[in-house]
Amino acid sequence: MIPVRGVEGRRIAVLGLGRSGLAAVAALQAGGAEVVVWDDGAPARAAAEDRGLTVLDLTRPRAWEGVSLLVTSPGIPHLYPRPHPVIAAAWAAGVPVDNDIGLFFRSFATEEWDDFDTRPRVVAVTGSNGKSTTSALIHHILAESGRPTQLAGNIGRGVLDLEPARDGEVVVLELSSYQTDLARALTPDVAVFTNLSPDHLDRHAGMGGYFAAKRRLFAEGGPDRAVIGVDEDEGRHLANQLAEGPGDDRVIRVSVTRKLEGFGWSVFARRGFLAEWRHGRQVASLDLRDIRGLPGVHNHQNACCAWAVARSLGLGPRAIEAAMRTYPGLPHRSQRIAEADGVAYVNDSKATNVDSAAKALAAFDRIRWICGGLEKEGGLGGLVPHLGSVVKAYVIGREAAAFARQLPGIEAEICTTMARAVERAMEEAQPGETVLLAPAAASFDQYDNFEQRGEDFIAEVRRRLGR
Incomplete structure (x- = not known):
């Protein structure tokens, strides 16, 4: 742990009790600060109380009496599309706002x-x-x-x-x-x-x-x-x-x-x-x-x-x-998970936007492409010049049909689920081809995060290969 310096005896509020928020609480306490915490989620607040932390409703104006700093988790909006109410309250009280990176x-x-x-x-x-x-x-x-x-x-x-x-x-x-x-x-x-x-x-x-x-x-x-x-x-x-x-x-x-x-x-x-x-x-x-x-x-x-x-x-x-x-690569980023009968299986679930998916498509020849999910702002037009290596697309997600309509010039099969997409891609893949998961979309329509989506792809491939 890196104890935070310059906080001894000061009352500091922490907003957001995920991984970075809880690490900030521990580091602030190690530096001698009096820490109060708040999270929008009732389960996180209850867990904080079980840890012996002081939970204080920072949406109330009087909560800011004596607070000298607000430390907020990175995922909480502080300006756009609109400030979180607690951050706006800190501004109104004249309390500086920082995050764990600044403290580090x-x-x-x-x-x-x-x-x-x-x-x-x-x-x-x-x-x-x-x-x-x-x-x-x-x-x-x-x-x-x-x-x-x-x-x-x-x-x-x-x-x-x-x-x-x-x-x-x-x-x-x-x-x-x-x-x-x-x-x-x-x-x-x-x-x-x-x-x-x-x-x-x-x-x-x-x-x-x-x-x-x-x-x-x-x-x-x-x-x-x-x-x-x-x-x-x-x-x-x-x-x-x-x-x-x-x-x-x-x-x-x-x-x-x-x-x-x-x-x-x-x-x-x-x-x-x-x-x-x-x-x-x-x-x-x-x-x-x-x-x-x-x-x-x-x-x-x-x-x-x-x-x-x-x-x-x-x-x-x-x-x-x-x-x-000797670099093994990172999970969910051009991760080669298997090779069987001349077909490679690559998990690039982290390709959550058009640009990263285009780069993944450029890395391989003759691709059976599993794509789709929660489409990001701007559409898929930027992908069109990069589809030349795609033999066929297998589209997943709740809006799979709408996603597929934005992929001109290639055959696209509406699969909706990962299980169906992997099944169809494996049935049709030929030696020398790559079955590639590079969604070009966020995962939140079907999964909690891109890691969960990638693990689902890996599990389906390995199950069908008997591994």
Whole structure:
């Protein structure tokens, strides 16, 4: 646990009692704060009382007497589409609002670091797609290279649930726009921006607000080094704002669509080959095509980002390559779960939007595509140019028929359920084809989350294969 600093004797309110909220409560108490809590759900409030926590109805004006800070869980809207009533009440009372990410950055460094030989560092990764894989890959490379490391944030454990830093440790954080948007402190040593595509637009009132939330990671704290994907205008704009000129190697530009030879430091991949350039010359390269844990162009972008971070932390090319070759991949992200009779089965349930699904479709040839779910804002028009490798679509979800009508030029079978979709895809799949779950939609019409959807796919495939 990371005890929160500077809160001793202060009364602090915590809104939201999920994983991050409960970790914040424990870390605040460890720092000597008097903590009161609130959650909109009666079961969560009852569980908090069973834990001995003080539950206080923060919707009442008098509840704010003596409260010096509100810590809110990232999933709770603080501005758009409308502020949560408790956050609005905090504003009215003049009480600052923060989240666990802000508490972490102001509490991680301690006086004990003065005795370390190597100062601990924090790598923070954000972006629309690939941030989980990039974060996990960086963590894997560090661990395989013998560097002490921890992984937290939007992936795995809450940031305040981490252990205090060890000598030379690197903490890798995956940060969503929900987390970066509100944190009052954002001071990573290395910050990564993978890419940007439409997502969470209601929460940020459009693309401008969404990008602004991501940009805060770079603008608020000024990282020592920034790794920026420059395949979209937003990334090119961000790199331009951070660099003093094309030779400024504090900014490492990353691309999977073009060569980047005219900059101080860049890493790019074309046709499956990664190249690292510094000040006008190539200094390292890697063939990514046979690394099974990183299939497709979208994973090549993740590999470029992770390579850039690892190199900025002083790791050599051979050590990075060896670690990448042992990377197993993340569950629900281009996860190869089986291969039988020449047919591969891949779970990419995390492909919850059009952009991530398009990247998954580009990673394989001759695809039996399981798709559908709760359609996101903007429709499926962006997928149409990427359907060339689809042999047939098997559409799931409550609105499967409406989803299928937006897939012109390909055969689409209305299956509705995962069980039926897997059954039909397996019946019709031929050697050399891939049965791919890449829904291009949220899961909430049928499942609690994308993980549950992916586990259902895995269970259906394995059941039919007798495994």
